[in-house]
Amino acid sequence: MSRPPRWRRWRRLRQIVNVAAAHGFGYVVEQLGLGGLLSRWRRPGPENGERPRLARGDHLVRALEELGPTFIKLGQILSTRADLLPADIIAALRRLQDQVPPFPFEAVRGQVERELGAPLEELFAAFSPVPLAAASIGQVHEARLAGGGEVVVKVQRPELEELVETDLEILFEVARLADRHTAWGRLYDFSGMVEEFAATLREEMDYLAEARHAERFRQNLADMPGIYIPEIYWDYTTRRVLTMEKVAGVKLNDPERLGTAQVDRPALARLLTQAVLKQMFLHGFFHADLHPGNLAVLPGSVLAFMDFGMVGRLSPERRAQCLELIRGLLEHDSGRIVRAMLAMGVVPPGVDRQQLRHDVDRLRDRYYEVPFRELALNTILEDFLTLAFRHRLRLPAELTMLAKTLVTLEGVARELDPALNIAEVAAGFGRELVREQLQPEAIRRRLRRAWEEAAALAVGLPRNLHRLLDRLANESLHLELEHRGLSRALGQLDRIANRLSFAIVLLSFSIVMTGLVISSALVQEERSLFFWRLPILEIGFAAATVMVFWLIVSIFRSGRF
Numbered sequence: 001m002s003r004p005p006r007w008r009r010w011r012r013l014r015q016i017v018n019v020a021a022a023h024g025f026g027y028v029v030e031q032l033g034l035g036g037l038l039s040r041w042r043r044p045g046p047e048n049g050e051r052p053r054l055a056r057g058d059h060l061v062r063a064l065e066e067l068g069p070t071f072i073k074l075g076q077i078l079s080t081r082a083d084l085l086p087a088d089i090i091a092a093l094r095r096l097q098d099q100v101p102p103f104p105f106e107a108v109r110g111q112v113e114r115e116l117g118a119p120l121e122e123l124f125a126a127f128s129p130v131p132l133a134a135a136s137i138g139q140v141h142e143a144r145l146a147g148g149g150e151v152v153v154k155v156q157r158p159e160l161e162e163l164v165e166t167d168l169e170i171l172f173e174v175a176r177l178a179d180r181h182t183a184w185g186r187l188y189d190f191s192g193m194v195e196e197f198a199a200t201l202r203e204e205m206d207y208l209a210e211a212r213h214a215e216r217f218r219q220n221l222a223d224m225p226g227i228y229i230p231e232i233y234w235d236y237t238t239r240r241v242l243t244m245e246k247v248a249g250v251k252l253n254d255p256e257r258l259g260t261a262q263v264d265r266p267a268l269a270r271l272l273t274q275a276v277l278k279q280m281f282l283h284g285f286f287h288a289d290l291h292p293g294n295l296a297v298l299p300g301s302v303l304a305f306m307d308f309g310m311v312g313r314l315s316p317e318r319r320a321q322c323l324e325l326i327r328g329l330l331e332h333d334s335g336r337i338v339r340a341m342l343a344m345g346v347v348p349p350g351v352d353r354q355q356l357r358h359d360v361d362r363l364r365d366r367y368y369e370v371p372f373r374e375l376a377l378n379t380i381l382e383d384f385l386t387l388a389f390r391h392r393l394r395l396p397a398e399l400t401m402l403a404k405t406l407v408t409l410e411g412v413a414r415e416l417d418p419a420l421n422i423a424e425v426a427a428g429f430g431r432e433l434v435r436e437q438l439q440p441e442a443i444r445r446r447l448r449r450a451w452e453e454a455a456a457l458a459v460g461l462p463r464n465l466h467r468l469l470d471r472l473a474n475e476s477l478h479l480e481l482e483h484r485g486l487s488r489a490l491g492q493l494d495r496i497a498n499r500l501s502f503a504i505v506l507l508s509f510s511i512v513m514t515g516l517v518i519s520s521a522l523v524q525e526e527r528s529l530f531f532w533r534l535p536i537l538e539i540g541f542a543a544a545t546v547m548v549f550w551l552i553v554s555i556f557r558s559g560r561f
Helices: 006-031 056-067 069-078 087-093 105-116 160-181 190-205 207-220 255-260 265-283 316-330 334-343 353-366 377-390 397-416 422-437 440-473 486-522 536-558
Strands: 124-127 138-145 150-156 241-245 285-287 295-298 302-305 311-313
Touching: 006 056, 006 160, 056 069, 056 087, 069 087, 069 160, 069 190, 105 150, 105 241, 160 190, 190 207, 207 241, 207 265, 207 285, 265 285, 265 302, 265 316, 265 397, 265 422, 285 397, 311 397, 316 334, 316 397, 334 353, 353 377, 377 397, 397 422
Parallel strands: none
Antiparallel strands: 124 138, 138 150, 150 241, 285 311, 295 302
């Protein structure tokens, strides 16, 4: 898609800045250097109407909801980043509702007909004008195909992509400003975070990608009896329209119908847990939006997954690191836990590793004697994320999504079976995976992979060395040195120079005034001459005062006194 026009980005940026300021985040706007975009009439005050007094997390949620789809999705992603934000903000963001008024049926008709290339009546034997659900990206309608199949059709909001791309451009610019002008920017790569968010949001808006996700889940879980993935109707699916088999089951967010259904709830809870853990640690591809509305029970206690727009991915390397972390937790080995964290690249330079290990020891000791049946996974994960927040650890986005999914999984599973302990199930699954990792075949695969990587490095070494020597010979190799704290030292020197200049000017002013007074006394008898009749003392005093005042104002305006 083409880049949004500059005027549209400028107008949207003004709206974002003013909404942020109206909800009490004007200090962030000023810190980013965007204060000039604030409209006077949007500033909160008695004359403009005060905003209700709310906690900062509630104000943030309201601001995100007011700004629309992109920022609602941003809030949902941030709700998984307890390593970045304090607990009260995270708690508020988790209450963020992605529920908006539906758009008109005529707009639905137009979108479907443009995407599928035929009138709605020719495409479907029946199409309900009333949506089943409406969210910020699209809404879902029931329909029936000409062949008689019952389906649900997800339709993207018209003109959504244009708004999202404009917002993403603005977020990239704001992230660059934050990287340059804030202390947090030196700790976290905000530009990289926005890139990850943009990729996630664009994938969620692409219904073809969601359809491919569903097919992949069907393949990965084909050997698990009791799991069902709805069929995708590819002839009726495009980037903006998704047609999927209607699941005639009871959703887990319908407790009344679920209570009357003949469902083995404990077995269902264990099946759900095992299916999600298998997705995570065996396939590295998991459903990342596991709220009860996306899960249904079919006859025979079959569990159906739905809505595959948001998924998480774990590379083989990351899964191995997670298993190492699990081994450390199971064996109460703090050294292994810290080494796994270092391998994940989550410990930035400058972190007090001795204090980090001490905090890991305390976290380990807290759960050392606690039986697995008494452990709450959400408590363990929240403690770990609090530790990450305290030490400014840079957790990879896939790990925070993994943690959020596990917490959601525990909540859903315990609604089905309060006696189920997901930590115990996860520990058993982790032990099984660790045993697999220690099998001779698995060790052989890892050694072969390491050998291939070493061989590739050895083969490429002469070529890379030749490039380096060539750049040295051509004087095209540039070395950049950064002195940490240099700007602070230069600022201190600047202040010292300003104060010294101030003192010299005051001394000069005193000398000039003394000279004028003495000369005025010595030439009292010469007052008959025209030159000495002029108010020389007064003129000199006025000129010197103006100069001193001008210098003082300049120094103070520089902010370096």
